[in-house]
Amino acid sequence: MGLREVLTHLNDLKATGIIQDYAIGGGYAAMLYDIPMTTYDLDVLAVLPTEDDYHRLYEHFRTKGAKIENVYIFIEGMPVQFLPNYISPLFDSAIEEANIVDFQGVSSKFVSIEYLIALYLTAFRKKDIIRVQSLIKKAKKKLLLDIIRRFDNDQYKLYERYKKVLADT
């Protein structure tokens, strides 16, 4: 079983209303944009407007007997981490403006390069900085700056972090 089956499951979650929408982020989105990556878990940004919706998602999988470890739900053997949109408006926009990609009959949404960079800037661990340095070469600079300015705040300091990455690149 592979990624195709996992995406089919995610589409089923959307079709049955358990999640309202979703977009793949993290390492798998970076791989879509040809950034070599060693990642084994799938980050899924999901429209789950309240914590109750988020708990209902886990309940759905628990009822089906799926393996759940910490925050990970194992779908077709792949650890999947759902990141609910109530965490930040940045998640909402990243899902809303994601790219739709077709894999021979299975369609899925993937966070755009520019939003992926903004999301990595919010986490800003060492490995995130390395990923930003790779992704930045492929990003549309004007669009990226627009996203960074739109979602910049005291907590994440996106613009400051962006300038720091540029200076170190």
Added chain:
Amino acid sequence: MTNTNYMKDTKKFWQTREKARSALDKKRASVPLTEKVKSLESLQSDASFLKSGRRVLSNH
């Protein structure tokens, strides 16, 4: 845009996730070599699958 009440303090949320990710990494590091090879092959297969994708809608 959905009608969402965004979380005010996300620190705990990210800490929980970071802990879970570390636990998963630790577990993965301790599996036998054959399992590691299998994971790597699966990752390569996923990378090829991603390459086969055709962008049908780009919002930018």
